[in-house]
Amino acid sequence: MECCYSSGAWHPFSQVAHKQTQELASRPSRSSHHRSLAPLGQVSSSGHGKTGEDIWTGDVTMVRATTHCGSFHPCCRGGDSQDSGRQFLRASQKQLFTNYFPRRYSSSLCPLLEDVTFQCDTPARLHLKKILHIQLNTAKQLKNTASLRAVEIAHMLRMIPQDGKTAVSVRNYVDVVVTNILSFMILKKRFMAVGALHAGQGDELAELEQVRQFRLLMEGIAKFSLENDYGDFIPIFKLIDIQGIRSRMWSIREQMDAFASKIVFEHLEQRKSCSLHEKDMVHVLLDQMEDDTLGFKITNQMVSSAVWNAFSAGTDTAVHAVEWAISECMHNPNVMSKAQAELDAVVGKSRRVEESDIPNLKYLHAICKEVFRLHPASPILFPHWNKNACMLFGYDIPAGTSVIVNVGAIARDPGIWEDPLVFKPERFLEGMPHANTDVQGHHFELLPFGTGRRQCPGIGLSLAMVHILTATLLQGFDWSLPKDLRPEDLNMAEAEGILSVRAEPLRAILKPRLSIPPIVN
């Protein structure tokens, strides 16, 4: 698939979405007729997947009945039958979310997700989310863990080849940093050993094995979530599981349970001997299980699911944001030069950038915002359900409707953003129309972390990681492409799937640009 925005594939979609939103807004109220709502048209010109109970505005989709047939159809799976490109990918994601997440993840695959992610309106689950926030996200916690991030980044700088010849897959190195930061905050242990990418020997092996298992599980989930289960549409196939999808689901779920339970078990053992300041997030959660004053019970299963959620939601998202940021800078050399000039002016070349410098790096902030705008980790948010009936654009929305918000479309809406498909960090600088727009959920035109009570609880930690990693990599190295490729030749296409991931991992050649010696030990 071509680059989603340089090819302009997104553009028509965005316009259609905008037009449909306006059309919807201008329609008369049909309060008592929500069951006979005429569909407003699909994003794809094929028209597959329509139901009479859909409202598809491009920005927000509401699905009352999950009876889509479209996900059977290749062109709705991101295929290339008529109009390949972003429209179909997004159409397929819509199908995926409407058909699969509500059914597969919440019912058959994943009580883990059900516990925390999909039913977080019960007091116990809201409490869990609060603990996740307190443990990972508060200003105090972020300050206390700045040195942890600095240590992990130093490990990365020591390991990363910077001989000016070797093509480096940046994603792998950033992955080690992010996974270790998270695992240390959650489990007080580094998940990936130093040298994991090269060595994998001796006592490093056990940790590597655990992380390998985790990756395999994540890959398994991603793969099977794109498959079509005939049983979702033809009841008889639900009984016989002809494709073996459900048996694979159960196997994945057992492995997820085993993965998380092992961690909980290890912590139950350690807890007997660990002091207050040694406690990690799992210890805190286990303590809460014994707290009778909460008014609700936190179960073993909920602790496991909190661990699984934090790992699965927190690792890839931040890694891909950094990879996109570096890729965009390489693709747009003027952005790279401006970012490095700012780093040189604010930090200089005789020391490495630190987290205390980040508030002074306005252009770096603008780059990261622009990355979150053009490449939000999850372009279509997880489905939300409205608890109470409400009215939107004059339509009655019954309680229990799945609401799917397309933050990807909103962030490329030409009615809101000038040149929406162009990577232009300047739009967020002082004096520009979006100077005050942030990514924290206050401005609905830019919602890469969602908003409201379901907003990402890892937002503070993510921003801290993405900012310092991007700044360190831009300040520390001159970047070039292998085989003398020109910046404009860099493939900026996205892979298919529910996350916004580069289709080809970025491979680049790094040459030190600071006047201090590289970290060797």
Ligand code: HEM
């Ligand atoms: C660049 C990094 C990240 C991005 C772009 C991101 C984005 C998101 C988004 C869009 C949602 C869904 C919000 C909604 O449906 O309204 C979400 C949910 C979530 N995120 Fe993140 N996230 C990131 C990193 C993290 C980290 C580091 C953690 C924690 C360790 C985390 C934990 C979670 C959890 C647990 C949820 C589910 C919350 C719920 O259902 O109530 N995320 N994230």
